[in-house]
Amino acid sequence: MNKVMSNKWIIFLYTFPALLLIAVLIVIPLILSGYFGLMDWDGIGTMEFIGLDNYITALQDSKFWDSTLHSFLLALFSACSLIGYLAVALILASKIKGASLLRKIYLIPMLLSSVAIAQLWIKVYNPSNGMLNSILVGLGIENPPAWLADPSIVLYAIFVPIIWQYAGFYILIYYAALKNIPESLIEAAKIDGATPLQIALEIKVPLIMNVFKVTIVLSIVGSLKYFDLIYVMTGGGPNGASEVMASYMYKLAFSSYNFGYGSAIGFLLLIITLIVTVIIRKITANKDEIQY
């Protein structure tokens, strides 16, 4: 038995396809990205080694810093909105009739492609004929803003469809975690005279804290690498007002054919994401694991 189950050849055969693909298409490209970042290269011609020049340029590039700032703003918004999702999940999980249907309705946007979501919200935000401004004009508001064309609000305007896309996802996760809490704990608290609000805040929330921490990491890291929706909706514009790290990198590489500098930005994106992940994990690390 043991001999059969530790057959080296079989182990190799079964893990090789997965390992080969991941090595060649994920691990090596990540390393190469750092290496290409040391080159002056247009993607077609020969590479010229220029040392850390691209990385130094990045540190002095105000467009890079702006896009980084936008990515972090997005991450901050996303992390804050988790509290709202948690509140909805808490209401939903408190023996509400129709909870299962509502949960499904909330999730639908999450299933659509970012391109479709972006195109739909371009229409929602259309200054003259979009759904939003039609409603605003109907309510008697004159000259509603041109949401996606106004540099001072475009980033916030984009954040709404991002909430729209992910709300159902986080509500679903919190709901599943809340449903895992043993009924006996809630009953005991009720007998002790706890109000529904107390039960929610002092019993349910602490009990799903581990899940909440996972979602903090997910939402922040997800925001830092966010791309599709912004790229399709505004292409980072107007004038860089909604540019994020990934869209800036993409533009450098595949619009300006600056592959060397693009690689350096891509590599910095990786490093920033990893550092942020480690920091959040440290901050939210479990000192005392809650068991029930």
Add this chain to the structure above:
Amino acid sequence: MRRIGYILLYICLALVAVFQIFPIIWLFMFSLKTNQEIFAGNPFAVPLDPKWGNYLKVFEGGIGVYFWNSIWITALATVLTILIASMATFAITRMKWKYSGLVLGVIMVGLMIPIHSALIPLYNMFLNVNLIDNPLSIVITYITYNLPITVMILLGFYTTIPREIEEAAIIDGSSIHRLFFRIILPISAPIMSTTVIINMIYNWNEFVFVNTFISSEKYKTLTVGIQNFIGQYMTDWGAIGATLVISVLPIIVAFLFFSNKIMEGITASAVKG
């Protein structure tokens, strides 16, 4: 007092539901309207005289090619991802060897990394082996980038398979391949179906890789294809709406039938991370 509280909570939940669903309903409605109806009328008006011609126009415009590409690329990548992930998960969880933990760690690298960091080297690699503008590049990229999440979902189930099942099979003289293909794969069908759904949604909706690696119209999938379509229709809202509805309808229909599987898969893919 308590009653009022409950009513307020219901109103909150209902408002969230309206916010989530209304843009989609609005989309369905304007896909059946003419520009005049959209621009003049109020956004809540139901199209009494639905313009199915919008859909006809989009199909005649050739959206069928993108649709077909999305279907076969999604299907092929999903099947191969799940086969490769199942094999690896089997070897990692059921076979006895020193480096199983390390190999699992390497596979999991793919979970958190931003794909943009790998995009330029990937593009360059495919260019060097002549796979740019070849759907094969998309298929193998989808397989690779969905392996980590698929292994992660499978992992939980594989560790709970009783040893007795393997022992009985081996004692009966079954080979490992037979054990894997005839016994382990069939009993993992429920969890496999979860990974099928998750992979299908990811592949169907993927944008960046197709947008970067594919330039010929004949190989584009729906996500990138609808971008062209919408560019070409410019101000014809009805046609744009119809294009979007066609691209999202398969997923929404799948959700109506498999909502529990989908929700299970999404929960599993998130929380264990």
